[in-house]
Amino acid sequence: MTANEIAHVVVDALTGIAPEIDPAAVQSSINFREQFDLDSVDFLNFVLALHERLGIDIPEADYARLYSLESAVRYLTEKASAAKPSGSEI
Amino acid sequence: MSPSENWSEPPRAPELEDGEVHLWRAFLDSEQISLREFEAVLADDERERASRFVFPRDRDRFIRGRGILRAILGQYTQRPAAAVQFVYDPQGKPRLRLGESDPPIRFNLAHSQGLAVYAFSRGREIGTDVEALRSDVPGEGVAEQFFSSRELAEFRCLPPELRVEGFFLCWTRKEAYLKALGTGLTVPTGAFDVSLTPGMPETLQSADGSRWTLRSFRPGDGYAGAVVAEGRDWGLRLWDWTSASQ
Numbered sequence: 001m002t003a004n005e006i007a008h009v010v011v012d013a014l015t016g017i018a019p020e021i022d023p024a025a026v027q028s029s030i031n032f033r034e035q036f037d038l039d040s041v042d043f044l045n046f047v048l049a050l051h052e053r054l055g056i057d058i059p060e061a062d063y064a065r066l067y068s069l070e071s072a073v074r075y076l077t078e079k080a081s082a083a084k085p086s087g088s089e090i
Numbered sequence: 091m092s093p094s095e096n097w098s099e100p101p102r103a104p105e106l107e108d109g110e111v112h113l114w115r116a117f118l119d120s121e122q123i124s125l126r127e128f129e130a131v132l133a134d135d136e137r138e139r140a141s142r143f144v145f146p147r148d149r150d151r152f153i154r155g156r157g158i159l160r161a162i163l164g165q166y167t168q169r170p171a172a173a174v175q176f177v178y179d180p181q182g183k184p185r186l187r188l189g190e191s192d193p194p195i196r197f198n199l200a201h202s203q204g205l206a207v208y209a210f211s212r213g214r215e216i217g218t219d220v221e222a223l224r225s226d227v228p229g230e231g232v233a234e235q236f237f238s239s240r241e242l243a244e245f246r247c248l249p250p251e252l253r254v255e256g257f258f259l260c261w262t263r264k265e266a267y268l269k270a271l272g273t274g275l276t277v278p279t280g281a282f283d284v285s286l287t288p289g290m291p292e293t294l295q296s297a298d299g300s301r302w303t304l305r306s307f308r309p310g311d312g313y314a315g316a317v318v319a320e321g322r323d324w325g326l327r328l329w330d331w332t333s334a335s336q
Contacts (some may be wrong), residue, residue, distance in 0.1 A: 025144050027165075034139060037148035039202045040265060041221055045230065060278055 013049035100329035116331035128157020131171040214320040217269030260286035262316040
């Protein structure tokens with residue numbers, strides 16, 4: 001997946017837990033919890049949604065990397081690349 | 091919402107004794123809490139943070155929540171709310187910038203769906219959490235990921251009608267402990283145990299469990315709350331900010 005596709009998944013997961021959020025209003029570099037009044041359970045549902053949609057395991061120690069759109073896309077892109085089979089080219 | 095039975099109207103000048111933990115609650119959507127009054131006492135960085143919220147409701151909750159924190163700390167340290175200053179530790183936990191003559195106040199706060207809870211102690215590290223009871227959490231899946239094996243076994247024994255409450259008793263107790271530690275997520279949530287069966291005593295078992303005491307409380311109808319503070323020799327006092335502001 002490209003970073004752009006992952007960004008769509010992240011915003012989709014966010015609006016899934018808080019449907020009142022306008023996807024266009026999400027600011028990339030600002031902590032989600034400073035833009036929207038999300039509590040820890042909202043955040044937990046957000047992490048679980050990312051795991052389900054991307055099939056990526058996200059250890060608790062990495063949760064801080066999901067706090068903003070920019071940071072989450074960078075982290076998830078790294079994880080997706082690392083998980084991709086390296087298959088040889090002909 | 092009717093107040094829980096133990097939340098009292100606070101005295102005009104509350105004093106925080108060594109053997110006490112004070113909890114305050116405030117309903118942040120209450121029209122009786124003046125927004126303009128609290129906006130005026132915020133620091134520049136807090137006003138800037140308030141301005142980042144997309145929705146007016148979230149912004150107003152932040153302003154009221156931070157303003158009330160300043161007002162309470164101002165009462166304990168006998169200074170205007172606007173003169174209260176915060177410092178932040180490396181994990182982002184806010185602390186009060188104390189003068190030499192100030193009491194060694196520690197505090198922590200939590201909010202969920204418009205209800206804020208503030209916890210204060212005199213020199214004891216402290217953490218609190220509050221959560222609205224809600225059924226949109228995939229209980230078993232979350233429990234498998236975040237609960238310890240002992241907690242998971244206890245959770246699975248609960249009848250269906252107690253599962254939502256049991257889940258949030260566990261969640262708030264774990265969060266309160268992690269917030270008291272102030273180390274963020276460096277301690278895995280599955281590395282310590284709390285009890286979670288509704289109606290049974292609250293317990294905390296951790297590597298440093300003898301350092302702490304855990305108490306659960308009822309912040310209001312439809313909410314669960316917990317507080318963890320250092321030591322064994324303290325009692326809880328519950329103050330209701332909203333009734334004080336009427």
